[in-house]
Ligand code: NAD
């Protein structure tokens with residue numbers, strides 16, 4: 166099928182950057198990104214590019230070049246579906262918060278709504294592409310909905326999971342390690358492969374069956390998260406034995422079979438997907454009665470929860486077993502640097518734990534707003550909104566956060582933290598001045614020399 170018009174349902178962290186890059190590399194294609202969230206679409210259309218709903222290095226420039234040319238943002242979902250030969254489904258697939266599979270399974274209601282909507286309004290043959298991360302065999306359900314409720318036209322379903330990481334979305338999209346396309350119709354697969362072949366070398370475009378493609382996405386995230394939990398497990402052993410986790414990571418990473426990437430010990434992984442996708446994998450394994458498989462992967466989450474808890478426990482213990490009434494500065498709230506995304510950020514859980522101990526938390530993050538921080542804490546439902554507002558303060562400048570603080574907890578590895586005048590920061594704090602570096606970002610010798618009581622992960 167010749168593709169001239171593409172529609173993407175879901176203008177989020179994946180839909181926005183992915184379609185912007187496809188538009189940039191395929192000026193001959195017309196691409197419309199639709200969303201039911203009118204505020205989000207308005208933000209994508211904002212004349213001031215600093216107001217785009219998603220912060221990603223390099224994204225604003227691509228949107229500037231393509232928006233209004235061959236990239237459009239709209240709330241008119243039905244027209245965009247009707248006018249396109251290819252439709253990407255890129256909506257959220259969060260962990261279920263109700264009913265069967267609560268807390269484990271992926272909530273597929275938004276995906277199903279998309280499928281029903283496509284079936285209802287489509288009048289010509291369509292290729293429907295799963296871009297969202299989905300449980301293996303979801304394409305079967307989508308196919309059934311499309312064929313049973315559609316207008317008698319042909320639908321081809323493809324799975325084309327996205328592997329971009331936030332903070333590096335644009336470079337990941339421009340130079341993907343691979344593009345994965347799973348499907349049953351060779352013609353449909355080649356239609357999508359052609360879109361990518363504008364900039365992705367042929368050898369990096371992988372074709373598989375539908376189920377392998379769906380399962381590869383969950384597996385990739387599970388393996389990546391497992392590496393973080395593995396090095397974090399070793400970090401605790403380092404703290405008990407005098408080994409240094411950075412040295413251990415370097416030593417094992419030089420083994421080409423292990424590789425050096427993704428071995429940074431931390432306060433714990435966050436982000437919208439690792440936990441959700443592993444829980445989903447565990448749920449699927451259990452649903453096939455594969456209990457050993459499920460237990461194996463569940464341990465990755467258990468270790469991560471332990472690491473977050475261990476970080477705040479260590480902070481409290483070191484501060485003479487009480488943080489009640491003490492000011493604790495938090496540097497960073499985003500789940501990693503170079504993004505304004507805070508979903509499942511370790512900072513949320515550490516802050517929650519410290520608030521339970523009646524700490525006063527002062528937070529600075531270069532890209533996250535006060536409103537977002539309060540929303541994240543309120544979402545946990547641990548205490549009232551008023552209590553959260555009382556317990557945390559937000560500062561637009563890092564120096565305001567540290568004034569009279571007993572300790573600084575580094576939660577995100579923002580580059581700017583390394584460049585601060587740490588002597589000045591030390592001078593502003595209560596003594597002894599503690600740093601708990603959840604990202605092993607700072608230089609221990611330098612911090613010791615200034616006079617800080619410096620604690621990092623696994624050292
Ligand atoms: P997101 O929450 O940022 O965006 C999803 C958007 O879909 C929202 O704006 C929402 O309003 C919209 N939406 C929901 N239902 C809709 C409907 N029926 N019609 C129109 N719009 C609808 O989510 P995201 O981070 O972009 O993730 C999307 C999917 O991609 C998820 O399955 C996720 O697991 C996967 N993924 C995410 C990342 C990432 O880095 N965030 C990377 C790879 C894969």
Ligand code: UGA
Pocket residue numbers: 298327328329330331332386389393426427428429430431432433434435436437438439500501
């Ligand atoms: C991750 C994957 O890397 C992407 O390939 C995938 O597409 C995406 O999930 C998804 O499906 O959503 P992302 O969550 O954006 O991307 O960011 P990562 O760089 O993977 O980091 C995830 C978390 O692990 C962050 O909190 C990060 O700080 C932490 N991390 C990562 C470590 O603690 N140590 C490391 O060595 C690496």
